[in-house]
Amino acid sequence: MKSRRSKVSIESIMVMLLMIAFSIAVSLMITQGSQIFKQSIDNKEEDENLRIAMSYINMRIKQNDYADKINLESNVIEGLSAIVIEHIDEEEGFRSYIYYDDNYLYECYTDEIPTKEISTQIIDSNGIRFEERIDKNQLVIYYSQRRGQDMIELEQIITLRSN
Amino acid sequence: MIRMLRSERGSTSILVVIFMIVLMIFGLSILTTSISNTRLAEKKRVWLSEYYLLEGYTARELAMLDNIITKNKNETVTDLENSLIDEDARSQVYIKKIIEDLENQGYWVSLLESELEKELVVYLEIKENDSEIPKHLSLDLKLIIPDDLLSDDDFLNNANFEIAGHTEWQKPFDFEESIKFEDPFENPFEEPIVNE
Amino acid sequence: MKRLLKNEGFTLIEVIMSIAILSIVSAVVLQLFISSMDLNNKSRTIDVAGVYAANAIENLKALTSEEARVIKQDQEWLYDSDWQLINDNKSAQFKLVVKLRENIDVAENFYEIQSKMIDQKTDEVLVEYITGHYYFKKE
Numbered sequence: 339m340k341s342r343r344s345k346v347s348i349e350s351i352m353v354m355l356l357m358i359a360f361s362i363a364v365s366l367m368i369t370q371g372s373q374i375f376k377q378s379i380d381n382k383e384e385d386e387n388l389r390i391a392m393s394y395i396n397m398r399i400k401q402n403d404y405a406d407k408i409n410l411e412s413n414v415i416e417g418l419s420a421i422v423i424e425h426i427d428e429e430e431g432f433r434s435y436i437y438y439d440d441n442y443l444y445e446c447y448t449d450e451i452p453t454k455e456i457s458t459q460i461i462d463s464n465g466i467r468f469e470e471r472i473d474k475n476q477l478v479i480y481y482s483q484r485r486g487q488d489m490i491e492l493e494q495i496i497t498l499r500s501n
Numbered sequence: 502m503i504r505m506l507r508s509e510r511g512s513t514s515i516l517v518v519i520f521m522i523v524l525m526i527f528g529l530s531i532l533t534t535s536i537s538n539t540r541l542a543e544k545k546r547v548w549l550s551e552y553y554l555l556e557g558y559t560a561r562e563l564a565m566l567d568n569i570i571t572k573n574k575n576e577t578v579t580d581l582e583n584s585l586i587d588e589d590a591r592s593q594v595y596i597k598k599i600i601e602d603l604e605n606q607g608y609w610v611s612l613l614e615s616e617l618e619k620e621l622v623v624y625l626e627i628k629e630n631d632s633e634i635p636k637h638l639s640l641d642l643k644l645i646i647p648d649d650l651l652s653d654d655d656f657l658n659n660a661n662f663e664i665a666g667h668t669e670w671q672k673p674f675d676f677e678e679s680i681k682f683e684d685p686f687e688n689p690f691e692e693p694i695v696n697e
Numbered sequence: 698m699k700r701l702l703k704n705e706g707f708t709l710i711e712v713i714m715s716i717a718i719l720s721i722v723s724a725v726v727l728q729l730f731i732s733s734m735d736l737n738n739k740s741r742t743i744d745v746a747g748v749y750a751a752n753a754i755e756n757l758k759a760l761t762s763e764e765a766r767v768i769k770q771d772q773e774w775l776y777d778s779d780w781q782l783i784n785d786n787k788s789a790q791f792k793l794v795v796k797l798r799e800n801i802d803v804a805e806n807f808y809e810i811q812s813k814m815i816d817q818k819t820d821e822v823l824v825e826y827i828t829g830h831y832y833f834k835k836e
Binding site: 520521529542556563658660 | 722729734744810827834
């Protein structure tokens with residue numbers, strides 16, 4: 339009995355190799371593409387969160403910049419330091435407490451003692467730190483940003499225009 | 502015709518087209534996201550730019566006001582030196598003079614008197630001109646009234662005012678084309694018709 | 698029965714055409730992905746540049762009138778691509794230029810401030826803020 343030898347031309351093998359190469363390339367492309375997609379969306383979300391946090395704090399301060407009414411106080415809520423804005427006129431007696439805790443920026447607007455339960459979450463954030471430079475009448479806010487593997491801080495200086 | 506549909510030839514092309522559509526959707530979605538991100542960053546930049554410009558105009562107004570106050574202070578001192586006025590208290594003369602001058606020039610001034618002290622407040626509001634939702638900068642200035650016991654030189658060299666408030670505000674966006682619904686309870690006190 | 702053994706497969710030309718079309722389309726789509734990453738980076742750059750430019754202005758507004766008088770020349774700061782301050786002009790990616798000019802026509806002690814962040818590599822103005830400040834006498 340003759341052993342069956344199927345004739346396999348080299349051309350078919352080459353074509354199959356080409357198919358395999360193509361499929362490997364496509365799968366690589368899909369994996370990388372999905373990574374870029376995810377990275378892009380994460381970057382965009384972080385950018386937006388930073389922009390919202392900066393914008394919110396800036397607006398609160400600019401809209402309520404009266405003399406001696408904006409201060410940085412430590413140990414306000416659960417040992418956290420917060421920017422305290424005292425309101426005047428129609429909102430007399432009320433205070434806004436802006437603080438950062440556990441990945442979120444919070445604001446507490448009340449005329450009683452501030453607690454975490456009555457605070458509202460503003461936006462999530464990697465890290466926000468406050469500092470006061472009294473001699474220059476400035477409030478400094480540090481936003482933590484992810485850059486590669488580590489975090490760097492973006493410093494924003496707000497000079498209070500009122501005395 | 503039906504045989505062509507059943508023959509399943511060229512099914513690869515359909516798969517290719519479907520795959521193409523899916524890829525394009527992904528690509529377009531991520532591009533739209535990035536473009537919106539860039540546009541928001543641009544918006545923030547433009548807002549801050551306009552705000553700082555507005556602050557520049559405010560500083561100009563402050564400078565003009567300061568000039569007026571200094572002029573009035575000088576006039577107060579010279580008037581009292583030349584004894585053109587009967588009153589003794591320099592601060593009284595100064596207050597009267599400055600209120601009259603500022604009100605003549607269109608500034609909003611108010612004098613708050615209590616037993617302990619007098620407070621002279623000027624209120625300035627500067628508005629953006631060419632914008633749909635203009636930004637306003639409201640300045641509350643407390644004019645400093647130096648003590649009568651100070652010498653004339655100290656009176657002139659004393660600070661003119663303090664900024665008691667420097668606030669920015671904008672009218673909230675008004676939705677012009679809001680949907681208006683008919684009020685289903687238009688006549689709440691109308692007696693219902695009862696069929697007897 | 699005959700149908701199952703018919704063994705119809707793809708023709709080679711079909712496969713080649715689909716490979717060609719797919720590769721062209723994927724090249725286009727990957728280009729879109731890359732553009733989106735670029736746009737994200739650009740928007741982040743504009744944001745951070747704005748913050749640095751605004752910080753310079755805020756620092757100027759915190760000075761007294763004597764300190765402002767001392768600053769005669771334009772101030773410049775150079776940053777690398779990670780926004781760290783450096784001194785070397787050649788490897789700097791960004792440059793912050795702050796100008797303070799007294800405008801005596803308006804009043805003495807009235808200054809015009811211009812803060813500009815420039816991308817050195819493309820010579821493009823990323824952020825420009827123009828403002829004014831009146832250094833009035835304080836107690």
